[in-house]
């Protein structure tokens with residue numbers, strides 16, 4: 223069997239984003255290779271969400287580049303990176319219909335849509351909720367559905383923006399277990415969080431942002447045990463830096 227081509231590495235170079243006369247992302251650069259979970263960590267307003275949105279192509283940088291090994295992060299014309307947001311955006315339809323809609327929008331045929339949808343519902347424990355209106359599901363269930371919907375698209379890279387910040391500890395643990403399983407299966411995850419505990423539990427690598435700048439890019443254990451910068455030391459110590 224041939225290896226599936228990869229959209230990775232992702233190479234971000236001198237990325238700049240400005241709005242309202244302010245530079246909000248300031249010459250950020252990093253590379254994401256295949257596999258592992260990279261956490262973007264940093265205080266409120268440090269530019270984590272903006273960086274993820276720039277990488278996923280939802281925003282256009284004022285300067286700098288986001289480049290993939292494959293054209294725009296696609297393989298055979300299909301985008302192979304997906305994103306899960308802090309607050310899931312669900313259509314006013316059932317859980318099943320939300321997944322089917324995403325698969326239709328990605329251009330899949332009817333048979334494949336049905337197959338992938340059934341697999342995703344099963345895998346994420348949503349079978350019994352399949353006909354429930356998505357917007358009436360609990361926050362944790364909706365986030366599980368958002369991950370299932372993203373997973374159904376077979377992304378090689380999954381961006382997640384504070385996926386558990388609205389959830390209780392039980393739902394958070396469930397989502398964290400799912401993310402660890404996806405990483406174990408070889409999916410590459412890039413997640414923003416300001417939850418230090420979560421970053422410690424999940425991260426292989428940490429990108430620490432402060433005021434729109436990438437201050438540290440380190441292996442997770444090294445970051446948590448001996449950060450280089452005073453800003454990261456203060457952040458880890460729980461002092462507010464912004």
Ligand SMILES: Nc1ncnc2c1ncn2[C@@H]1O[C@H](COP(=O)(O)OP(=O)(O)OP(=O)(O)O)[C@@H](O)[C@H]1O
Nearest residue numbers: 241242246264265266267268269270271272273416
């Ligand atoms: N479209 C916009 N116009 C103006 N300012 C913006 C815009 N989007 C974001 N910002 C500002 O840019 C800064 C960085 O925002 P971003 O959402 O990336 O932060 P963050 O690190 O994800 O923070 P949080 O942890 O609070 O979600 C914030 O000060 C935010 O208010």
